[in-house]
Structures are given as structure tokens and as C-alpha cells.
Amino acid sequence: MAFGIVALVFLVSVCAVSCAPAEPVPIISQDSDIQPDGTFKWSYESGDGTKQEQSGQPKQIEKETPVVMQGSASWTDNEGGGHQLTYVADENGYQPQSPDIPVAPEIPPAIQRALEYNAAHPEQDGN
Template identity: 50%
Template sequence: MNTFIIALFALIAGASAAAVREQEKFIPIVSQVQEVNPDGSFKSAYESADGTIQQSQGGLINAGQKDEAQVIEGSATWTSPEGIPIALKWIAGPNGVEFQGEHLPVAPPAPEIPLAIQRSLEWNAAHPEEDPKPKP
């Protein structure tokens, strides 16, 4: 009988834990905006019940020209599983995408230019010469 009661409690505890995990997975959206315009520009934003906020907007630049490109800017904030607030910003355009955020790794500083190369660069700058004409 004791084994049956222990097994019953284990089954109830497992079912309760699964129900709690299932509830944690569903996070309702409390506000949302979607705007898409005929010219291709857009605005999008949402906020969820757990405090996650995301927004972005974009559009076409230099329309009809050779360097026409889509540009998108946006940001998002949320809390990591460790409880750390995260803020991320981005911009994407013709030169690629750039992300900004305190949580992102930072590249080490570039090494110094060796003295011999620095002297060579200074000498070249002080003694400019015309490029030789190409031979036909």
C-alpha cells in the first residue's frame, strides 16, 4: 500500500511539473503593431507578458538608383534565464548588419604597427611619387 501511495504522489508531482513547464512555455503577447506600406517601408513591434519588447522599422533608400537598398533598424529587450536584463540594437543596410549590446563580446584591440612598417609608411607619405604610366 505504501508503494502505491508513493507511486501515486510521484505521478501527481510529475504531472504537476509538466503542467507548470507547459504554462511557462506559453507567454501571451500583450501588444502588437504591424504596419506595411505600399512603398515597402514597415514598422513592427510587440510586447509579451514576460516583459520582452521588440521593435523594428525599415524602408527603401535611394529608390530607383543603382545603390538602392533596404535599411532596417530595430531593438529588443528581455531578461535572460539567469535574470540579467538584455538590450540589443541592430541596423542592417547596404554595408551589412551591426549589432550593439553590453552582453555582446568585444574584439581585442588591434596590435600596434611595427616600428619598421610605421617608418616606411611615414617615408612613403613624405616622398610621394607619381604612378608610372602603364606600358601599352
Template identity: 40%
Template sequence: MKFLIVFVALFAVALAAPSGDTQIVRSESDVGPESFNFALETSDGTKTEAAGQLKQVGEEAGISVKGSFSYVDPDGQTHVINYIADENGYQPQGADIPVAPVV
């Protein structure tokens, strides 16, 4: 389980890794045996934050993660996605995510 927590945190940081002249302006992390928190912000406006906690679901242990990420597109518009990832899967929410019509 610790491996999963560390893997998720490192994956998110790698995904948000800056390129070119982009600088990291904030980087925080706290990884424990049953939870983690991290935040990363770069000079180009990209931000990511997540918090995960070990959760008991029936007889199985899993991790529940709440987080968000945002970036600024070439036109200067900021896009924000908030998400929960738990026993119900990855559940993103944001204005840029299409929503299926209600039938």
C-alpha cells in the first residue's frame, strides 16, 4: 500500500514536470504510512494538489485521493479539474469535461 501512495504522488509530480524555462515556484509533500499530501506549482501557472488516505472498504484496504490540477492554455485561459479517486473509480469534475445527457 505504501508503494501505491508513493507511486501516485511521484506519477502526479512527473506528469506536472516543467519543461524549458518553467520554474517550480512551490513544492510541498508529506508522505506517511497511511496518507499523503502534495502540492506543486510552476511559473507557467500549472498547479496540482492531492491528498490521499488509506481507507477500509469491506475487507479490503484501498486509498482515497482528492485533488485538483490546473493549467493555462496558449490563449491564456485557465483550465481546472477537481477529482476524487476511490473505490468508485476516478471521478473528475470541471467545466472542460463533457457531460453525457440525462436519458
């Protein structure tokens, strides 16, 4: 019985420490500008050093006029490591750039040759 009470007190104290809400992070600066033509830009910086910004503008692409965007974000993780991300989103898709994005290993030469052979010799439809 005493062990059960000690275990319960321990669990409650662990939950009280780990379940407590984190301190709110203040916004140090914030800016936003939206134009009637669809052009926009916004940015913010928070008290923990997190920064983010994005801008966009309509762009005629064939028969459509999507809003193309570009932006960046930077933050510090819980271990103190800094991270940065920049990106463009346009007719070529979403194109992020960051040292944190994993890079695929090179394709082994034998597999590359097989892929090239398959591309040059598509199977014929027998129907």
C-alpha cells in the first residue's frame, strides 16, 4: 500500500512538471501588407528568435494566374541547434532549400544503366 502511494505521488509530480504549460513566447515584431492585385507580404519574429516571412504575387502562367510565393523561416530547436529554410512555390512546384533536408545517396551505376535502358526500351502493349 505504501509503495502504491509513493508511486502515485511520483507520477503526479512528474506529470505536474512535464504537463505544465510552457511559457508563452512573445511576438517581437509583425508586419503584413496585402494589395488589391493579390500581391502580399508578411513577416514576424518571436521572442525565442523564431523568424518567418513570406511574399507572393500573381503570375500569368498559360491560362491561369496563380499566386507564386517565396519565403523563409529560421528557428532554434530544443537542443539549441539553429535551423533555416528558404522556399519558392511557383509553376515548378514547391522548392525548399535547407541544410536540414536529407540528400538522397547517388544511384549505383548498375541501377542507373538499367533505368536508362528501361526508358529507352518501353514495353510494347500487346493488345
